[in-house]
Amino acid sequence: MEDALGIVAPAGGYIKVEGMQEFRSINAFSFLGRYRLIDFPVSNLSNSGIERVQVYVTSENPRSLAEHVGNGRIYNINSKRGRLEMMFSRESVLSDIYNTDVKAYLDNLPIIERCPQKYVIITPGYMVFKQNFDQLLKAHIDSGADISLLYHKTSHADTCYRNCYTLELNRQKGFKSMRINTGIEAEKNIFMDTYIMTRELFMELIVKAKKLSSISRLTNIIDAESEELDIRGIQHKGFFAAITDFKAYFDANMHLLDMNIANSLFTDDWPIYTHTTDSCPVRYRPGASVKKTMVANGCVIEGSVENSVIGRGVEIKKGSVVKNCVIMGHSEIGENVRLENVVVDKWAKVKDNNKIVFSEDKPGYIKRMDII
Amino acid sequence: MEDALGIVAPAGGYIKVEGMQEFRSINAFSFLGRYRLIDFPVSNLSNSGIERVQVYVTSENPRSLAEHVGNGRIYNINSKRGRLEMMFSRESVLSDIYNTDVKAYLDNLPIIERCPQKYVIITPGYMVFKQNFDQLLKAHIDSGADISLLYHKTSHADTCYRNCYTLELNRQKGFKSMRINTGIEAEKNIFMDTYIMTRELFMELIVKAKKLSSISRLTNIIDAESEELDIRGIQHKGFFAAITDFKAYFDANMHLLDMNIANSLFTDDWPIYTHTTDSCPVRYRPGASVKKTMVANGCVIEGSVENSVIGRGVEIKKGSVVKNCVIMGHSEIGENVRLENVVVDKWAKVKDNNKIVFSEDKPGYIKRMDII
């Protein structure tokens, strides 16, 4: 592996997942029953042989994230030769627009400066995809570019990838421009918020960005410097989800209930690591009926479940029907409940005989620890 | 071991260690060359068989503390049956007086509530002593008291233990009152900020404290409730230092250069655990002269050192004289330097031929990463 520092970027202030985000930062979101979003970028880095990783924390309460990632042992990061660090920054109290990624990096500049690695690989904590960064870095070095940007070509930019940036490239994959996705055109290159460059150039750019404006982000300075630098796009293939709003979160879970899609993201040679909670297997009681559903360990199921994602330690009692739902860990669904197109956050409790039905287009949300 | 939750309390806003505290919270202070202050309370708890520990974090940048304590493995805390958690709280931006221990506990009340333990043992992160909490808890239970407070009897309250509370007790060791040490009398019981009570009562008290006043601390509510409750003192014997100001920090290091005192604090049956950095042994070059000094691994010494504490990876070059100093990790003392009664913080660099001499009463301080 070439010598690179892995940086898991903080989510920008413009990304808002209504509801869920009140309780934790996006990268700590539970995903597909047993994962958290952070597991994807860190597993990608570790599998690529990158073992010095900085995770930038923006949430006011990083307790659960800190406990989840620990010192990186769960990601097979060697704690002696490698290092996984949580990077904190003083949040601006004036306004959220000042809390940019550039500010977070600047707050920790002396540490970035002290790292011995030649390159940085910056990848977000709020996107789900599989990527071998070792290959990507080699491609970057071979190309001779100053900066390489990873993008995903889509024909759904009109309905998906809100709040993402789109990338305009020339025929040589050279950078032309970067704009927030307008949703007008369907065919677009979605920027995956993933950058490769030298650590030297990275430090230079964040200092420049700050000078440009107090609220400029890394994307802004890339755009501003595009004339001076050789910036190129590299295309990503395979599953890609950007959790930039609530609907995107819901959809990403639902899409992966197609096992053909799931099996392309989770392959034997590319483990996606996560924290174990030592839950016991799932108990299906007589009378249970389950179809097209992923169930994490520790659940007790007596009702009917269809086309859903069930987190760890969830209880679904008899007579209940759960359809097109994401039920997060340790929630309890009482008897004869009907849930459709709902995301139930952790430790919530839905009482007997309750009926909560939303449409697929606008799924509902039940708050963490709520009792309804 | 009886069933208890260990709480390492945050330092009160009234405790100020000039200089050093700008760079980290008190409990992350380097101590005696290779320890951090947090090592003492957590080792005490772990050795007592208490393996569910909450460390309250008040600093804005808990990165180094988080990395140091990790998940408690270094303290021999079993990560499956036990748990060491960093507890964060939203700091009040209005004024530091609102950032009380009570506020920190209230911010995390749902988690404290969910803990299954019957008792809490609250002990500070800014005092150095050895204590078997298992014995203490048994004594507490046997006594039938509602709350037990640990205190240290001293005849130096006039010169030491500034900012500490003193405890007035009746003949039965019953609580009479608690006041900030005035420094007028020499003979006093110094409260060691260590409490034992049921978790139930603890939660009750912090809720009451908040009602009493927005700025009241746990000590205030104890004082206010002393008529209603059976509160007793338990005397601690052995080495005790309270790092409540800069001089106290300096003195505590110096006192432990007497090996009789050090050997009473560090005993084979009561390991004080800390994080290893895998430094190599110390290299004493020809010409070095060292006396009455503790030296952590990784140093290279060519000069003269006397009555000092030398942290990890420090370099002291030839011709230099270091006397009555605390040199923290990775600092570099150039050639022909003279240092007396100085605390040199981490990664600092004292250039050749410099002379920095302070008096024993008012030791000097050289900032972290400073070059002078």
Added chain:
Amino acid sequence: MAKNNMLAMVLAGGRGSRLLDLTNKVAKPAVAFGGKYKIIDFPLSNCANSGIDIVGVLTQYESVLLNSYAAASRIWGLDSKDSGVFVLPPREKADSGLNVYRGTADAISQNIDFIDSYDPEYLLILSGDHIYKMNYEEMLRYHIENKADATIGVIEVPIKEASRFGIMNTSDNDRIVEFEEKPAKPKNNLASMGIYIFNWKLLRKLLVADIKKKDSNHDFGKDIIPVMLADNKMLYAYRFKGYWKDVGTIDSLWEANMDLLDEASELDLADPRWKIYTEDATELPQYIGENAKVSNAYITQGVNVEGTVENAVLFTNSCVEEKAVVKDTVLMTGAIVEEGAKVTRALVADGVRIGKGAVVGKAGSDSILLVAHDVKGKGE
């Protein structure tokens, strides 16, 4: 060790030959159980939960998988500073060649140096192949309160079955007066669980004496305990209440798995206060497919069900394809039941493939069918 001064030694050398093909490549303690566990997870998790820091695991037979597994102390949180699970196979010494362990006591005797290096006050001896949840710290408290020289874990068995066990005959207060191995006419119903707490200093003396005895079996039950009783030492029986099972045969292993479907069973693996820890599989959550029928089952992570599952326990990465039917059966790790196959009253071993349309086992059979080799599908 600062915590309770007790070191545990787990006897995990058993081959378990009555488990037939299941123990061809792994020792009995490494046999899988309950979807995601291995049998040795039980004593090791019990140790971790009981505040024991140092555990020696005495292995012998075909131990490469067991050795690697048990040495991964992190699984049970026993990887913190001053903790550890140490695998102790027989070894060559300065004064002796490479010898197998001659008996339970000999296994400890050959590791006196290991135990001494921790200088424990108490030694806990456990068996590596029983399924149960037990707090050894409470047993130690009982041992200390009785000022006992040794304490032996016992379980009450029906008196008519007592002649299958080692029986402790006790006086008042459960002090042990006699030990009888499989007595023809049992006088008591307290069966030894093979769990002992000894004061190490005393046991050490007895072991050193026992090594030299030519006629000794070097066994705790047959040699050490009788010597202690003859010597009028204070031995107490510690009564254990709860689920305890020695899964020595295919039938009993199948039964123990099926017990997990019994709501009344005392073995509660879901209890958050006493978890059983095991190696975490890096796998997706279990997936129950579009046409699947799952009822009364115990299924773990990484499993894929497209067919029908009824009254069954499915281990990690096992798979039931479309139109296949799995009933009254245990599918061990990675076992695959292909399209349209039918498995009844069977225990399907690790990685075994039941081919398309094959029919295996039958309802109402006397004993459980062990399927240890691939079964060809129809027309294969």
Added chain:
Amino acid sequence: MAKNNMLAMVLAGGRGSRLLDLTNKVAKPAVAFGGKYKIIDFPLSNCANSGIDIVGVLTQYESVLLNSYAAASRIWGLDSKDSGVFVLPPREKADSGLNVYRGTADAISQNIDFIDSYDPEYLLILSGDHIYKMNYEEMLRYHIENKADATIGVIEVPIKEASRFGIMNTSDNDRIVEFEEKPAKPKNNLASMGIYIFNWKLLRKLLVADIKKKDSNHDFGKDIIPVMLADNKMLYAYRFKGYWKDVGTIDSLWEANMDLLDEASELDLADPRWKIYTEDATELPQYIGENAKVSNAYITQGVNVEGTVENAVLFTNSCVEEKAVVKDTVLMTGAIVEEGAKVTRALVADGVRIGKGAVVGKAGSDSILLVAHDVKGKGE
């Protein structure tokens, strides 16, 4: 394994009998070195720093301390998910009894099942008793670039000493054409370091064939390499530059320790980019007392010096009392030199006490004195 697809096996079965009393209770790889290290820390730290996740340690002789030590994977950071140090002593199998390893190749052959369970592309074979710092990932890169079947680590030795080593005769580009064990008339100066990278699939075939050969020594140097050369396989020599020492004797062990006082030595244990990891002692920092004189010394944590130390290496918890003089000497772990005693040109073994006023060793002696037993003080 995702990282470089190479698994390492460390041969750590050596008794090291030329180290005399030092290896009475521990195998050579567990012998202490350089104040705080054990010899085996070097290959294991090299593995960790080279991005190798899975390391098998083949032990045999008196391995309880070595087994427990090496199994504590956390020391080298090899305790993360999917990583581990696995101790592999000889074991009893379904089809064979308990046998010692008959040679270096046999030790690997007996653990083919272990290696197969990780399915590596490359196998790295190391010796557990050499002191050196080496990046095996660079060696692997060299192996891959050469499209080699095997790559052997070599070090240039003075040609007149070459007859003490296994010598690789090479053609251009360092391709190996011949291997000579201790040749009387060496043709080359490239000595084998006992470090091999093999393509596992090929090696596996060769080992399976070798097991059956009756006249084989089951040794890499004597059997496997010659077979590969005869078969015209692509074998390359990988030249290592830097410090490398086989500490086979008391004199060479003492020397290697003293090398740490040599500013010109290439063995830099302080380099933060390639640390050697070892068990952390829960001890105070070293304390140099009021009347101590310490000059030209290498001293670690937990040491207490009240007397005079000159040109010496002091291991963890060793102690030099008042008026004692320690010169040109290595004090191993916990060695104590009492008041007024004098130790010169010696290597004092673990825990040995030199009594008050005793005089041990002398300046200018031909060889280094090993002090393996307590020395009585004057008048004791």
